[in-house]
Amino acid sequence: EPEVTQTPSHQVTQMGQEVILRCVPISNHLYFYWYRQILGQKVEFLVSFYNNEISEKSEIFDDQFSVERPDGSNFTLKIRSTKLEDSAMYFCASSETSRGANVLTFGAGSRLTVL
Amino acid sequence: EDKVVQSPLSLVVHEGDTVTLNCSYEVTNFRSLLWYKQEKKAPTFLFMLTSSGIEKKSGRLSSILDKKELFSILNITATQTGDSAVYLCAPTDSWGKFQFGAGTQVVVTP
Numbered sequence: 001e002p003e004v005t006q007t008p009s010h011q012v013t014q015m016g017q018e019v020i021l022r023c024v025p026i027s028n029h030l031y032f033y034w035y036r037q038i039l040g041q042k043v044e045f046l047v048s049f050y051n052n053e054i055s056e057k058s059e060i061f062d063d064q065f066s067v068e069r070p071d072g073s074n075f076t077l078k079i080r081s082t083k084l085e086d087s088a089m090y091f092c093a094s095s096e097t098s099r100g101a102n103v104l105t106f107g108a109g110s111r112l113t114v115l
Numbered sequence: 116e117d118k119v120v121q122s123p124l125s126l127v128v129h130e131g132d133t134v135t136l137n138c139s140y141e142v143t144n145f146r147s148l149l150w151y152k153q154e155k156k157a158p159t160f161l162f163m164l165t166s167s168g169i170e171k172k173s174g175r176l177s178s179i180l181d182k183k184e185l186f187s188i189l190n191i192t193a194t195q196t197g198d199s200a201v202y203l204c205a206p207t208d209s210w211g212k213f214q215f216g217a218g219t220q221v222v223v224t225p
Contacts, residue, residue: 031211035215041217042215042216042217042218043158043203043215044215045212045213045214045215048211048212056210056212089156091157091158095211097211102147102207102211103149103160103163104149104160104213105160106151106157106158106159107157108156108157109156109157
């Protein structure tokens with residue numbers, strides 16, 4: 001069964017460092033997303049991406065964050081100058097469509113720990 | 116402002132019990148409601164509901180949507196320890212944006 005893959009599964013970084021989280025969406029999916037889940041809290045939308053540009057972003061997704069599709073398969077989330085409160089599980093998701101009744105398929109997540 | 120409220124926040128049941136999870140929502144331009152199961156890591160898809168009153172079933176799980184009263188129910192019958200997880204409700208709007216509820220943590224004890 002097709003799946004969304006994410007790397008690394010866990011990254012520990014020092015405050016102020018930059019991290020890049022990587023995702024390989026399902027190959028025939030056109031819409032890509034990043035979500036965040038702080039431990040014990042709800043899954044929060046960060047950003048959606050289509051046709052090589054951001055289609056929507058939340059208030060959380062400020063200038064500290066950026067996304068990129070550097071080639072035909074990877075979709076990355078960059079977090080600059082990490083803060084303690086950036087510690088969370090980051091989920092990548094993809095879907096075939098964005099409008100109407102669509103299903104998001106999630107990756108296993110990348111756990112980010114900022115010390 | 117869009118809102119998704121799940122109840123109860125958590126519950127503990129014995130194997131074989133039936134559980135009913137609730138999700139109420141207020142979403143502008145509502146299009147569908149999805150249920151996900153989250154164990155240790157990624158949410159996995161359970162159901163997508165778009166029409167009122169039509170029950171969807173998958174084994175011991177079933178779900179129904181009421182678009183007039185703006186809620187959905189997820190039922191699990193004859194629970195097993197493998198059903199222990201957080202169950203997430205996520206209504207979507209016509210633009211495909213998902214809003215997740217805080218989830219209901221279900222613990223099934225042997």
